[in-house]
Each structure stands twice: as structure tokens, then as C-alpha cells.
Amino acid sequence: MSAAAIKTVQEIVLQTPSAIPLFESLGIDYCCGGERTLAEACARAEVDEPEVSGRLARLNNPPHSPELFLTIPLSLLVRHIVEAHHVQAREQLQLLSLLGARAVRTAGARHPRLYRIREQMADLADEFSVHMLKEERVLFPYIERLDESAASHMRLPLHSFRGLGIQLRVMRHEHDVTTQLADALASALAQVLSESASSSHERQQPCAAVRELAEAFETWRKALHLHLHLENNVLFPRAERLEEELALGR
Numbered sequence: 001m002s003a004a005a006i007k008t009v010q011e012i013v014l015q016t017p018s019a020i021p022l023f024e025s026l027g028i029d030y031c032c033g034g035e036r037t038l039a040e041a042c043a044r045a046e047v048d049e050p051e052v053s054g055r056l057a058r059l060n061n062p063p064h065s066p067e068l069f070l071t072i073p074l075s076l077l078v079r080h081i082v083e084a085h086h087v088q089a090r091e092q093l094q095l096l097s098l099l100g101a102r103a104v105r106t107a108g109a110r111h112p113r114l115y116r117i118r119e120q121m122a123d124l125a126d127e128f129s130v131h132m133l134k135e136e137r138v139l140f141p142y143i144e145r146l147d148e149s150a151a152s153h154m155r156l157p158l159h160s161f162r163g164l165g166i167q168l169r170v171m172r173h174e175h176d177v178t179t180q181l182a183d184a185l186a187s188a189l190a191q192v193l194s195e196s197a198s199s200s201h202e203r204q205q206p207c208a209a210v211r212e213l214a215e216a217f218e219t220w221r222k223a224l225h226l227h228l229h230l231e232n233n234v235l236f237p238r239a240e241r242l243e244e245e246l247a248l249g250r
């Protein structure tokens with residue numbers, strides 16, 4: 001077993017951000033399963049661990065810097081998550097809704113499974129939009145207050161601590177649920193595409209609307225992984241440490 005095999009996936013992506021596209025291409029979960037060792041993560045993704053470790057070692061050759069977001073102030077990190085990831089997620093979910101409706105319209109009769117896919121996508125979009133709002137209205141303002149207190153060396157009164165641990169457990173659980181549903185939808189879309197490819201009717205006229213929907217969904221899913229990685233692996237652990245330091249008056 002290689003030295004990398006016993007590192008956690010989280011440690012690897014924080015030290016070597018260029019591992020992220022490699023993990024993404026191999027189906028290794030680095031956003032919600034960051035606490036698993038590389039060996040465990042490879043076993044789950046059914047990929048060969050020594051082969052992955054070899055590719056990781058080769059990634060170290062180009063210059064790379066550790067995850068920038070480990071050092072910038074938490075309020076800047078929060079702002080980046082909202083302005084880059086939340087804004088992008090809302091735009092992508094809106095696009096998926098349009099593409100889903102078009103796919104049902106043009107190919108629903110041949111692929112009735114598309115009706116269910118569109119319904120599940122709408123549920124996922126609603127739930128994830130509520131999740132982002134909870135972060136923006138409750139969790140992130142609290143983290144920003146922690147950051148301001150630390151910057152101004154102010155000690156927070158004990159009653160102002162709201163038990164970040166419970167809030168983060170809920171957020172992490174919602175991340176897990178979202179990624180599982182997204183994985184299931186990606187498989188369902190792949191199945192429709194393969195049915196479409198094997199149908200004699202569509203071989204001459206491939207279903208462009210379904211293909212476009214599947215591609216846009218994949219783009220959203222990759223962006224989701226990066227978004228949740230920044231929260232699960234960077235923002236949440238840093239915020240928990242800061243809250244503890246402020247509570248202890250360090």
C-alpha cells in the first residue's frame with residue numbers, strides 16, 4: 001500500500017487541488033466523502049488504488065499551491081461561495097429546468113422515464129435552493145460575525161454562541177442527500193441516453209434535447225462537488241475551530 005493510500009481524500013485535495021479533476025474523472029467522492037482514506041475511496045469507486053496513487057504522484061510535478069481558501073479570512077471565503085457558487089448554482093438549476101421541460105416535450109413519448117427525471121430535478125432544485133438560503137440567512141452571517149470578532153480581538157459573550165456543530169451537521173446531511181440524488185439522476189439520464197443510442201429510430205436522429213440535458217446536468221454536478229468541497233472540507237472545519245477558539249477566549 002502506498003503512502004497516499006492512508007491519507008484522507010480531504011487531506012489530498014487540500015494539499016494538491018489539482019487532484020480534484022482527477023478524482024472527478026474517476027468518480028472518487030472528494031466533497032462529501034472527504035474523511036475516507038484514499039484506499040477506501042478507491043474501493044468505493046471501484047478503481048485501482050496503486051494506479052491512482054501513481055497518477056497523484058505525477059500531479060505533484062507541475063507547480064501547485066495548497067488550497068488558497070485555507071488562509072483567506074472566513075468572511076471572504078463566505079463571500080466567494082455565495083458570489084461564485086450560489087449564483088452559478090441558481091443559474092444552472094434554472095437552465096436545467098428549461099432543458100428538462102424541452103427534453104420531456106421532444107422525447108417524453110419515446111422515453112417516459114424523462115417525466116420522473118424532470119420531477120426529481122425540480123425537487124432537487126427546490127431543496128437545494130432552500131439549503132442555500134439557509135446558509136445565506138443564518139449560517140454565513142453567523143460565521144461572518146465570528147470572523148469579525150476574531151479580527152477585532154473581541155471576546156464574544158457566551159450566550160452569543162449558537163452551537164455551530166448542530167447547524168453544520170444538518171448542512172452536511174443536506175449535502176449528502178443532494179449528492180446522492182444527483183448521482184441517481186445522472187445514472188437515470190445515462191440510461192435514457194443509452195436507450196436512445198440503441199433505438200433504430202434515433203440512430204438516424206439522435207435525441208439532442210436529452211443529450212443537452214445530460215451534459216448540462218453533468219456540468220452542474222461537477223460544480224456542485226466543488227461547492228460542497230469548499231464548505232465541507234474548508235469553510236466548516238475552519239469555522240468550527242474559530243468558534244472554539246473564541247469561546248475559549250484564545
Ligand SMILES: [Fe+2]
Binds near residue numbers: 132231
Ligand atoms: Fe453553499
Ligand SMILES: [Fe+2]
Binds near residue numbers: 131135171175228231
Ligand atoms: Fe451547503
